[in-house]
Amino acid sequence: MAILKCKKCDFSKKVPERYVDAKVRCPECNEVVTVQAEAEDLALEDVIGMVPEDSAPEPARRHEAIPEEELTRKDAPLGDQPGIFEGGAAKNIMAGLASGIVTVMISIAIAGLVFSQGPLADNFHHAISMALISAIIMSMVVAARSGIACSAAGPESMAGLFLFLLTSSIYHQMGAGPAEALYPTVLASVFVAAVFTGLCLLAAGMTRSGDFIRYVPIQAVGGVLAGIGLIIIIQAFNLALGTNACLEELFMKYAQMEFCIKWAPAAALGIVLFICIRWIHNAYVIASVLLLSMGGLFGFLHYEGIGLAQARELGWLFAAHEPDLFWLQVYDVGFLKQIDWNVILDHAGHYAALAGLVLASTMIRVSEMEVLDSRPIDLNREFTALGFGSIFTGFAGGMPGALSLDRSLARRSAGAHGKIAGFIVALVCMSALAFSHKLLPYLPRFIPAGILFALGLGLMWRWIIETRTRFTQKGDYALLILIFLLTSTMGLLPGLAMGAGLAMLVTAGRYGSVSVVKHDISGAHFHSNVDRAPTQIAMLKTKGDHIYAMTLQGFIFMGTTNNLLEMILDRARDEERLPLKFVLLDFTFISGLDSSVAISFIKLKQMAQRHEFILIFTNVPFELEAQLGRAGCELDDPYGGSVTVVSMDYALEWAEDRILEEEDMLTIKQQALPSLLAPIFPEQKYIPALMKILKRIEVKKNKPVFSQGDPSDAMYFIESGMVNVQLELEGGKKLRLKKMGPGTVFGEMGLYTSAPRTASIIAAENCVLYKLSTKVMNLLQAKRPEIASSVHRFVVSLLADRVSGANATIRDILR
Numbered sequence: 001m002a003i004l005k006c007k008k009c010d011f012s013k014k015v016p017e018r019y020v021d022a023k024v025r026c027p028e029c030n031e032v033v034t035v036q037a038e039a040e041d042l043a044l045e046d047v048i049g050m051v052p053e054d055s056a057p058e059p060a061r062r063h064e065a066i067p068e069e070e071l072t073r074k075d076a077p078l079g080d081q082p083g084i085f086e087g088g089a090a091k092n093i094m095a096g097l098a099s100g101i102v103t104v105m106i107s108i109a110i111a112g113l114v115f116s117q118g119p120l121a122d123n124f125h126h127a128i129s130m131a132l133i134s135a136i137i138m139s140m141v142v143a144a145r146s147g148i149a150c151s152a153a154g155p156e157s158m159a160g161l162f163l164f165l166l167t168s169s170i171y172h173q174m175g176a177g178p179a180e181a182l183y184p185t186v187l188a189s190v191f192v193a194a195v196f197t198g199l200c201l202l203a204a205g206m207t208r209s210g211d212f213i214r215y216v217p218i219q220a221v222g223g224v225l226a227g228i229g230l231i232i233i234i235q236a237f238n239l240a241l242g243t244n245a246c247l248e249e250l251f252m253k254y255a256q257m258e259f260c261i262k263w264a265p266a267a268a269l270g271i272v273l274f275i276c277i278r279w280i281h282n283a284y285v286i287a288s289v290l291l292l293s294m295g296g297l298f299g300f301l302h303y304e305g306i307g308l309a310q311a312r313e314l315g316w317l318f319a320a321h322e323p324d325l326f327w328l329q330v331y332d333v334g335f336l337k338q339i340d341w342n343v344i345l346d347h348a349g350h351y352a353a354l355a356g357l358v359l360a361s362t363m364i365r366v367s368e369m370e371v372l373d374s375r376p377i378d379l380n381r382e383f384t385a386l387g388f389g390s391i392f393t394g395f396a397g398g399m400p401g402a403l404s405l406d407r408s409l410a411r412r413s414a415g416a417h418g419k420i421a422g423f424i425v426a427l428v429c430m431s432a433l434a435f436s437h438k439l440l441p442y443l444p445r446f447i448p449a450g451i452l453f454a455l456g457l458g459l460m461w462r463w464i465i466e467t468r469t470r471f472t473q474k475g476d477y478a479l480l481i482l483i484f485l486l487t488s489t490m491g492l493l494p495g496l497a498m499g500a501g502l503a504m505l506v507t508a509g510r511y512g513s514v515s516v517v518k519h520d521i522s523g524a525h526f527h528s529n530v531d532r533a534p535t536q537i538a539m540l541k542t543k544g545d546h547i548y549a550m551t552l553q554g555f556i557f558m559g560t561t562n563n564l565l566e567m568i569l570d571r572a573r574d575e576e577r578l579p580l581k582f583v584l585l586d587f588t589f590i591s592g593l594d595s596s597v598a599i600s601f602i603k604l605k606q607m608a609q610r611h612e613f614i615l616i617f618t619n620v621p622f623e624l625e626a627q628l629g630r631a632g633c634e635l636d637d638p639y640g641g642s643v644t645v646v647s648m649d650y651a652l653e654w655a656e657d658r659i660l661e662e663e664d665m666l667t668i669k670q671q672a673l674p675s676l677l678a679p680i681f682p683e684q685k686y687i688p689a690l691m692k693i694l695k696r697i698e699v700k701k702n703k704p705v706f707s708q709g710d711p712s713d714a715m716y717f718i719e720s721g722m723v724n725v726q727l728e729l730e731g732g733k734k735l736r737l738k739k740m741g742p743g744t745v746f747g748e749m750g751l752y753t754s755a756p757r758t759a760s761i762i763a764a765e766n767c768v769l770y771k772l773s774t775k776v777m778n779l780l781q782a783k784r785p786e787i788a789s790s791v792h793r794f795v796v797s798l799l800a801d802r803v804s805g806a807n808a809t810i811r812d813i814l815r
């Protein structure tokens with residue numbers, strides 16, 4: 001072992017031997033520290049660290065433990081859904097009302113984004129209806145079908161931006177054609193996008209391919225979403241200014257006073273909203289900010305003596321419009337005849353990309369909800385719910401939507417734990433739809449612009465800043481930035497296509513199709529290198545199945561950890577075997593981790609707490625442990641039910657000790673050497689004579705009996721205490737070959753071959769040994785050859801036992 005000891009803040013931590021002389025940053029104060037070799041060999045207690053005495057894991061620190069019935073990963077029946085009024089009717093209704101106001105405002109903002117091109121902007125009120133229809137239907141369907149109580153779905157920034165690109169592209173393609181075909185074609189393309197996205201979600205949910213989507217490289221999705229964030233911010237400025245400019249044009253204009261006065265309130269509101277959405281996560285706070293800013297504008301207008309009509313002319317408020325039930329046109333033959341279906345077909349790439357991103361983002365958001373909720377959520381069921389919602393939305397004349405993590409969290413912290421909140425949101429949106437022609441003329445223009453600004457900023461922050469620490473390999477983050485730049489400069493579709501291609505190549509090249517689990521084995525077959533008494537070995541053969549050891553390999557990413565989690569869950573639920581108490585995961589063959597893996601390990605820790613087993617991570621590279629820690633997953637977290645241990649051998653020894661302790665067999669009654677030898681020595685009658693020629697010595701804990709390479713002059717019998725047989729490797733590294741206890745011998749190889757010592761022997765405890773020197777052995781051979789021959793046979797049978805033990809281990813590993 002080596003030690004990381006920071007002189008600045010006194011932080012100290014044991015780290016694996018191979019980090020000796022490495023320069024690392026102190027996890028506490030960030031000071032650069034050189035890792036030092038530790039002076040003495042470690043005792044087992046040192047290695048294990050501060051695992052609580054009581055081996056039963058402490059209750060979850062951050063989350064409540066979830067009962068077994070809720071573990072419905074594969075087939076979550078509807079009955080498992082949250083109740084209608086769960087958490088109290090009044091609380092849910094209030095939370096639903098606040099979320100409803102937020103949803104209406106966000107729907108208006110997304111509508112502004114979708115219809116911001118040329119004459120489409122004149123039909124902004126239609127886009128608002130389309131967005132509200134989506135919010136109503138998706139809120140109701142998701143409330144009825146989703147397994148997440150606070151699930152918020154409807155118009156959403158990423159899908160909104162896609163629709164903006166779709167409508168702009170159609171607008172540019174058809175600009176020269178007949179004007180009457182443009183609007184029906186644009187509307188139809190939005191409805192087709194909703195139905196197509198819904199069908200894809202439904203197909204993924206019904207074929208249960210949700211877990212397969214977990215393989216989508218996170219860098220590609222993250223880079224594209226960050227790019228989307230930037231484009232949304234540009235569009236937020238355009239909405240505030242009533243322009244249609246690109247980034248450079250906006251840069252030219254932003255400082256001019258007449259523009260500044262229009263974009264500054266939107267940007268200020270955007271920043272405040274961004275902070276509320278990201279860190280406060282509360283629907284009441286967000287709704288209050290929106291209502292207060294509206295009040296602020298009317299106060300300002302009143303103070304300045306500006307009338308509403310004048311404010312509309314100045315571009316502060318939206319224009320009034322006549323009420324119409326435009327979406328019913330969808331089923332009007334005249335309307336259908338005007339649609340240019342070729343143009344719609346030309347945009348097949350847009351629909352496919354939109355559906356792909358909605359699928360991938362749903363997968364990421366559901367995974368994050370799983371961690372926050374501390375329980376598995378059936379991804380396929382969420383796909384199915386969103387799929388139905390999106391299809392109904394398309395047929396009712398609404399725009400495609402998606403699941404929103406931020407809005408779901410805001411709804412949850414406002415107290416929405418029952419389904420009713422989703423229906424209340426739908427009711428609020430219905431009222432807004434019915435009165436939109438009356439309300440819109442009173443809506444300040446900077447509000448939807450500010451919301452878009454906050455949504456765009458949120459996407460960029462989430463994917464460019466927050467995820468940075470999650471990437472264990474610098475290349476992953478660089479790839480994300482590359483895809484972000486491609487998306488922002490070349491456009492969404494080329495960026496998406498190139499990004500996905502690049503990320504898939506990288507991931508496939510790194511990992512291929514090799515399973516993350518190199519081998520898994522039960523503790524009944526695979527034991528630590530500790531020489532134990534025959535009764536203890538027999539006990540471990542019967543009870544060792546409480547231990548499940550796995551060696552991991554290769555490059556781990558979310559898709560592969562899913563398989564690992566399922567293997568462990570299957571083992572934990574296997575009632576035909578002994579209850580699972582210890583899961584050992586060895587990282588020796590791990591070459592790297594993807595960013596998303598932290599979430600999987602957090603889930604694994606939550607599973608450990610639910611099923612009451614202890615997770616022991618072994619041979620974890622220091623950088624990976626630090627990276628996972630920064631991403632929110634502490635591996636060495638004794639009170640959270642997981643520990644890191646230097647090697648699989650020590651971890652096995654510790655778990656075995658706990659099992660023996662439980663059976664009251666950890667300490668074997670101390671016996672004198674003659675009685676220890678009696679059952680195993682070939683001829684018992686020679687034991688008293690042998691004892692006379694042995695020399696008793698005592699060795700203190702941690703002191704060497706001899707060191708590797710020393711000349712060999714004796715072999716030793718152990719009467720009490722344990723010794724470590726330690727191989728000294730190049731570069732000062734040490735490897736424990738064996739731990740030996742009472743009744744056995746060591747140093748026999750040197751005695752018989754006269755070669756230098758092949759390993760060092762260090763006392764792991766205070767020991768009493770009996771020494772048989774070469775000189776005395778030679779005398780014995782000459783004077784009492786029958787006793788010498790008995791000793792030879794004893795040593796041979798011990799060596800034979802050791803070899804057959806090693807063979808059994810190899811056989812089990814290869815099984």
Ligand SMILES: Nc1ncnc2c1ncn2[C@@H]1O[C@@H]2COP(=O)(O)O[C@H]2[C@H]1O
Binds near residue numbers: 745750
């Ligand atoms: N792989 C091993 N397993 C168990 N004991 C060992 C192993 N290798 C060496 N030893 C013991 O460690 C001792 C080191 O000194 P010797 O080589 O004299 O004799 C050696 C054996 O008794």
